[in-house]
Amino acid sequence: xxxxxxxxxxxxxxxxxxxxxxxxxxxxxxxxxxxxxxxxxxxxxxxxxxxxxxxxxxxxxxxxxxxxxxxxxxxxxxxxxxxxxxxxxxxxxxxxxxxxxxxxxxxxxxxxxxxxxxxxxxxxxxxxxxxxxxxxxxxxxxxxxxxxxxxxxxxxxxxxxxxxxxxxxxxxxxxxxxxxxxxxxxxxxxxxxxxxxxxxxxxxxxxxxxxxxxxxxxxxxxxxxxxxxxxxxxxxxxxxxxxxxxxxxxxxxxxxxxxxxxxxxxxxxxxxxxxxxxxxxxxxxxxxxxx
Amino acid sequence: xxxxxxxxxxxxxxxxxxxxxxxxxxxxxxxxxxxxxxxxxxxxxxxxxxxxxxxxxxxxxxxxxxxxxxxxxxxxxxxxxxxxxxxxxxxxxxxxxxxxxxxxxxxxxxxxxxxxxxxxxxxxxxxxxxxxxxxxxxxxxxxxxxxxxxxxxxxxxxxxxxxxxxxxxxxxxxxxxxxxxxxxxxxxxxxxxxxxxxxxxxxxxxxxxxxxxxxxxxxxxxx
Numbered sequence: 001x002x003x004x005x006x007x008x009x010x011x012x013x014x015x016x017x018x019x020x021x022x023x024x025x026x027x028x029x030x031x032x033x034x035x036x037x038x039x040x041x042x043x044x045x046x047x048x049x050x051x052x053x054x055x056x057x058x059x060x061x062x063x064x065x066x067x068x069x070x071x072x073x074x075x076x077x078x079x080x081x082x083x084x085x086x087x088x089x090x091x092x093x094x095x096x097x098x099x100x101x102x103x104x105x106x107x108x109x110x111x112x113x114x115x116x117x118x119x120x121x122x123x124x125x126x127x128x129x130x131x132x133x134x135x136x137x138x139x140x141x142x143x144x145x146x147x148x149x150x151x152x153x154x155x156x157x158x159x160x161x162x163x164x165x166x167x168x169x170x171x172x173x174x175x176x177x178x179x180x181x182x183x184x185x186x187x188x189x190x191x192x193x194x195x196x197x198x199x200x201x202x203x204x205x206x207x208x209x210x211x212x213x214x215x216x217x218x219x220x221x222x223x224x225x226x227x228x229x230x231x232x233x234x235x236x237x238x239x240x241x242x243x244x245x246x247x248x249x250x251x252x253x254x255x256x257x258x259x260x261x262x263x264x265x266x267x268x269x270x271x272x273x274x275x276x277x278x279x280x281x282x283x284x285x286x287x288x289x290x291x
Numbered sequence: 292x293x294x295x296x297x298x299x300x301x302x303x304x305x306x307x308x309x310x311x312x313x314x315x316x317x318x319x320x321x322x323x324x325x326x327x328x329x330x331x332x333x334x335x336x337x338x339x340x341x342x343x344x345x346x347x348x349x350x351x352x353x354x355x356x357x358x359x360x361x362x363x364x365x366x367x368x369x370x371x372x373x374x375x376x377x378x379x380x381x382x383x384x385x386x387x388x389x390x391x392x393x394x395x396x397x398x399x400x401x402x403x404x405x406x407x408x409x410x411x412x413x414x415x416x417x418x419x420x421x422x423x424x425x426x427x428x429x430x431x432x433x434x435x436x437x438x439x440x441x442x443x444x445x446x447x448x449x450x451x452x453x454x455x456x457x458x459x460x461x462x463x464x465x466x467x468x469x470x471x472x473x474x475x476x477x478x479x480x481x482x483x484x485x486x487x488x489x490x491x492x493x494x495x496x497x498x499x500x501x502x503x504x505x506x507x508x509x510x511x512x513x514x
Contacts, residue, residue, distance in 0.1 A: 003395040014383065200381045200392075206341060207393045207440075208369035211361060 004216050011217030012224060015193040019221075022189035023229050026182055030233025030262070031240075033178040036171040037258055038237075042251045043164045047157075054086065054123035055136055055157035058143050059150045062119055072148050073122050081130040081139060086123040093118035119150060131161045182266070183273050186225045190218050190277035218278040219271060226270015230262045292317040292448060292479045293338060295512070298347030300333055307333045309510035310347070315481060315503060317447075320474040322490040323483040325507030331483040332376060334507065335452050338481075339371050340364050352447055369397055372441030372478075374451035378433045380425040386436055387412065387421040393444045411439045431462050438466070442473060449473060451482045455489070467493045 012019065060069050066089060073085045088096075094116050101107075124143070126136065136158035144152045194201070201214055234254075241253055293315040300308040307330040315321045325331045336342040337349050340356050349356045352370055359367055380389050387408050394404045412418040415435045420428050425436065434454060441449060451470065455463040467482070467489075474480045484490075490504045506513045 002401070003398065007395070199379065200384075203379050203381065204392060204396060205365075206339065206368060206373055207444075208365040208367075208396050210365045213396065 004213065005220075007213070008217040008220035011193055011197060012221050015189070015196055018189050018192050019225065022185050022225055023232060025185050026225065026229025027232040027236055029178050029181050029185075030230050030266075031236050033174045034233060034237040034254065034262075036167070036174040037254055038241075038251075040164075040167050040171040041254060041258070043160065043167055045252070047160050047164050050155070050157050050160060053155050053157060054125050055131060055155055055161075056124040056126065056140055056143075056152060057155065058122040058124060058140075058152045060120040060122065061148050061150050064120065064148045066120065068148065069120050069122070072146065076122075076124075076143060076146075079139070079142070081126055081135060083125040083127045085125070088121045088123060090116045090118050090120050093121060122149075126158075128161075131158055132165075133158045133162045179265070179269060182226070182229065182269050183276075186222050186229075186270050186273035187277045187280070189225060190221045190274050191280055193221060194218060194277060194281040215275075215278045218281070219274040222270040222272070222274020222277065223267055224270070226266040226268070226273065227263070229270075230266035234259060234262060292319070292352065293481065294348075294350040295334075295337075296348045296350075298337065298349060299345045300330070300337065300342065301345055306510060308337075308344070311507075311510065311512045312347075313505050313512045313514065315479060317479055318474070318477055319503055320471065320480045320500075321482070321503040321505060323481060323505050323507060324487050324490070325483070325485065327485055329507045330510060331485075331507055332452055334512075335373075335450050335481070335483060338448075338450055339368055339373055365396075369393075369444060370447045372444065372446035372449040374434075374437050374441045374449070374454045376452040376454075376456075378425075378437040380433060380436060380440075382425055385422050385424055386417055386428065389425065389436060390440050390443060393440060397444055407443060411443055415439045430457060434458065434462075434466065435469075438469060442478070446478060448479045449481070451480070453483050453485065455482075456485055463489070464493060464496055468497055468499075471497070471499055 060072075064072070066087075070087055073087050076082065077085050097118060124139070126139065136154060140152040140154065143149055201209075205214065238253065293313070295314075296312050298308050298311045299306070300311075311334065323331055323334065333342060337344055337356070338351050340359055343356075352367070354367055356367075381392070384392075390408050390411060391404055394407060399407070408421075409418070412421050415438070417428075417432060417436060417439070420432060425433055428436070434457075438451070438454070441451070449470070455466050458466060470480050470482060487506070490502050493499060494501060503514070
């Protein structure tokens with residue numbers, strides 16, 4: 001084992017500059033991927049806070065009585081895109097405002113000398129499949145056309161869902177790209193070291209090295225690059241997070257399970273790249289070096 | 292020890308060996324003589340399994356090379372010492388590191404390895420160069436290092452591919468005397484050369500015991 005490790009370390013040290021460049025490139029790509037993951041998890045958290053919130057709120061005309069509003073609610077609920085509608089009375093809206101504004105709530109309640117300035121409203125929930133800015137705008141336009149409705153507002157849910165979906169796609173694409181580019185980078189670095197050591201590999205093959213002994217350094221180099229690349233990427237991202245934390249405020253750093261997944265994936269990709277590089281090396285130098 | 296029977300070998304359309312046969316018994320010293328491009332290196336490569344014959348059988352150390360598998364081939368090769376035509380030293384390793392390579396493959400304990408390396412360095416007169424790199428030593432010293440590396444695992448068979456062709460006459464005789472000493476200790480030795488008079492010259496100069504001489508010409512071997 002001692003000689004195997006010695007051999008692997010010597011293999012690694014032989015193309016230092018090559019390995020450093022590979023690590024820098026890996027760090028760069030993992031930094032970009034982390035940015036996507038960070039955006040993704042931040043938007044996801046924000047979206048889960050809004051999960052209970054209605055994406056659309058339609059304020060009823062002041063002249064509309066409760067029974068009419070409920071009939072109207074039943075009427076528009078026939079639209080397939082709408083999941084359900086909550087009817088909120090004027091009193092309920094006043095109570096909510098009182099709660100929302102804390103000590104100032106009483107001022108609101110008493111400020112209008114007994115009259116309630118808040119209109120009744122319809123909180124419209126839309127099925128998650130239809131939750132997009134475009135669908136919500138179409139719905140809002142449709143609802144606003146009714147005389148009983150004064151105004152329709154968006155709570156931001158639809159836009160956020162749109163952004164989340166887009167970020168989701170981009171994050172998946174960035175992960176796929178990073179995996180692919182990491183594989184290529186590590187494989188190229190390992191293969192380069194193999195080519196540099198070609199004379200030695202040819203020699204140890206002739207004097208009786210097993211395939212495992214020859215392959216081991218390729219594997220170790222892949223694993224080392226696959227481990228330190230993501231580690232440097234995460235460290236750089238954390239430093240940037242610390243530097244800009246005063247600007248991004250309450251946003252949390254990447255969750256532990258994601259960090260562990262990145263590290264483990266790095267090692268797996270590294271090992272796979274090392275094996276692949278050895279396969280390519282053995283194929284290219286088949287008659288010369290490897291049994 | 293070595294037995295070639297009706298061996299043919301060709302690189303694509305170019306036939307190198309045609310029904311080549313010869314036999315070298317255990318403990319013998321043999322010269323393989325042939326001109327440039329006669330197929331000496333090819334024949335030696337067949338002996339340590341770096342090439343496979345197109346047809347015919349090659350038996351070395353009681354083992355038919357056709358029966359070797361990728362897992363048994365390395366074990367077989369550890370019993371053979373090879374001195375390459377161009378020494379094949381690892382340029383980024385020091386003299387002692389180059390010498391230690393075969394010992395590491397057989398998992399020799401570190402203390403024994405150091406002892407063996409030092410003993411051989413002394414024996415070969417390379418001890419003061421042990422921290423030097425191959426490019427920093429003379430061609431004679433490189434050749435001696437290559438021989439030391441070939442014999443450090445005490446091989447049963449030593450194959451040397453034109454080890455003396457680049458050396459001056461006195462160094463050539465010195466080198467052959469070294470092989471002779473190894474042969475005296477029981478190692479079977481096969482040395483290839485392009486010089487047809489070398490075996491005779493060596494025997495005369497050193498007053499050495501007669502050697503087997505195999506001549507390789509037009510793909511055939513004659514004794």
